[in-house]
Amino acid sequence: MIRPGKGAEIRMAWWRRKKQALEQTSESNKVSVPRGLWTKCDACGEITYTAEFVQNLRVCPVCGHHHVMPTKERIAAMLDRDSWQPLDLELRSGDPLGFRDQAAYSDRVAKADRSVGPTDAFTAGFGTIDGLDVSAGFFVFEYMGGSMGSVVGEKVTRVFERALERKIPAVIFSASGGARMQEGILSLMQMAKTSAARGRLRAAGIPYVSVCLHPTTGGVAASFAMLGDVILAEPRALVGFAGPRVVQQTIGQELPPGFQRAEFLLEHGMLDRIVGRLELREQLGLMLRLLAGAPAKAAAALPPAPAG
Amino acid sequence: MSGKVLEFERPIVELETKIRELKDLSGAGSEMADEIARLEQKAAELQRERFAALTPWEQLQLAKHPDRPYTLDYIGEVLTDFVELKGDRAFGDDPAIVGGIARLDGRSVVVLGQQKGRNTKENLHRNFGMARPEGYRKAQRLMKMADQFGLPLLCLIDTAGAYPGIGAEERGQAEAIATCLELMAGLRVPSISVVIGEGGSGGALAIGVTDRILMLEHAVYSVISPRGCASILWKDAEAERTAAEQLKMTAHDLVGLGICDEVVPEALGGAHRGLPATAAALHDALRRHYGELAALSVQDRLERRYAKFRRMGHVEMQA
Secondary structure: OOOOHHHHHHOOOOOOOOOOOOOOOOOOOOOOOOOOOEEEOOOOEEEEEHHHHHHHHOOOOOOOOEEEEEEEHHHHHOOOOOOOOEEEEEEEEEEOOEHHHHHHHOHHHHHHHHHHOOOOOOEEEEEOOOEEEEEEEEEEEHHHHHHHOHHHHHHHHHHHHHHHOOOOOOEEEEEEEHHHHHHHHHHHHHHHHHHHHHHHHOOOOOOOEEEEEEEEEEEEHHHHHHOOEEEOOOEOEEOOOOOOHHHHHOOOOOOOOOOOEEHHHHHOOOEEHHHHEEEEEEEEEHOOOOOOOOOOOOHHOOOOOOOO | OOOOOHHHHHHHHHHHHHHHHHHHHHOOOOOOOHHHHHHHHHHHHHHHHHOOOOHHHHHHHHHHOOOOOOHEEEEEEOOOEEOOOOOOOOOOOOOOOOOOOOOOOOEEEEEEEEEEOOOOHHHHHHHHHOOOOHHHHHHHHHHHHHHHOOOOEEEEEEEEOOOOOHHHHOOHHHHHHHHHHHHHHOOOEEEEEEEEEEHHHHHHHHOOOOOOOEEEEEEEOOOHHHHHHHHHOOOHHHHHHHHHOOOEEHHHHHHHHHOOOEEEOOOOHHHOOOOOHHHHHHHHHHHHHHHHHHHOOHHHHHHHHHHHHHHHOOOOEEE
8 A cells, every 4th residue: 555645645535635724824923813803792693893892882783782791881881971989999798607608708709809899799889970960889790690798788778878868869770690699698688778778769759760781680670670760671681580590490381582581571561661772871861850850951051041 | 287207306206106105005094104204204305405406407397397387377376356358459369478457465467478388289379388479569558558557567477489480570579579678668667577487588578677577496587598599509409408507597597697686486396396385485575576666656666677677787898
């Protein structure tokens, strides 16, 4: 048998040929493409220039799919430019139960602090929307799935209390899997604590708008997120009490299409409106002004009519 | 009675069976009386020792014991003239929550609580004590009624959780629970909740935002069931014993965490082995707490209730 040399390979039938790189390139002369320059839409697969994608608030320009948005970008997109004053930065989670599953809770917290920042799963403060002062809060879903432990409950409560103190509307953007199991019963009680604070705001006649982002479930949905004077959601956001997996396990059958999505909730009367992210700030401004009985911004900005 | 005997109850139950046999054998005769008395004393001692050293897992088994007294059992023992009221005036009546008006020591109260079934048929009717939104909306109706007529509110908590079904989600389970929480925080009347068995998550808390939170000795109260917790955090439902320990869900744990105001002692061997004694202890505790609450002004009660829940949680300050 004749062993084919390199040249012989070329003459080989094509289906026997080994695949070979067209050109050998060394590591050094490779043209490097920065990672993340392009972003592929999770829903339609369209590839967009990442800078444009971020500029478009991570909404796919082709199909309109709303992708998960880092909290920093969220804050910048929802509030007036440079108006954000974060507060309660000194609050930290402890480990009241000495909880340990596959990792110790304190290690999980330390890890999240390092990778996301020391905000825990919620950041609270003051800002303006369409020029109107608001006491605002944003869930940080990146931080342990936005789960609500004592720190989150405390910060949410303070959002309501500061709104009450300053007589300005409260706005909370929720994205959470629910109560944080590692703080046990203390996490559950945050539902009561936050709802009680929300009740005081209602009694004082100060508006609270709840915006449900993807996903808003469990103890967060079953407390202040569902207690807004106005409740909004982003398109396709999952909002519900029990997670879809739990529901499916309980009933043992397929869930209907679109179950627990914002459109489903709207249909069943659980939401006021679904608002796309690109219109959200403007719509919030409009609604807050209407609720507060404040004039439209254009009118407010008009110079006073000359006397005489 | 299911007659179910838990592993750690077995030695005691066997001893008790022996005593009963001896009694039958000896009839009215007195020659065995000394022996019987000695055995009875031994059984009581054994029980006391064993029950003083229950693990969280064993407490959970007791809390879920199929013979454990339920809401209607306590209503029957502690209250008089109970009149059940039904329906949420919007969709339906949820038999997983019972409620109505009754008397406690002759004074009118509004009472409500989750109700489990004793057998399969009852459990199908009661949905195993897992309420749907209409149950929570019926509860809201009754809470408002209590406020309207100035009647103290009593809530008996005993549920694995709110029902996670398609219809429940369609009809706004989350909103129904949330509204209960806010409503209870603002009630003008004195309120007490008692965890009599299982306090399971938001479905339990929905009727638990009260001036006082009591727990029966072997009741548990938790953010999630140990099984649910195990399957999420350990990715293994079999880790539920470990989860039960980690979650700190027993009555004494909850006193330590500043959630439970008082542990109500149960009959030796658990409420299912002595309903009258357990109900009497509960009655005592209710009388005392309602007495204290009635002495406060409405404003004072509201402030204290707000402050009570406001304090709950564990937050550390970074310098």
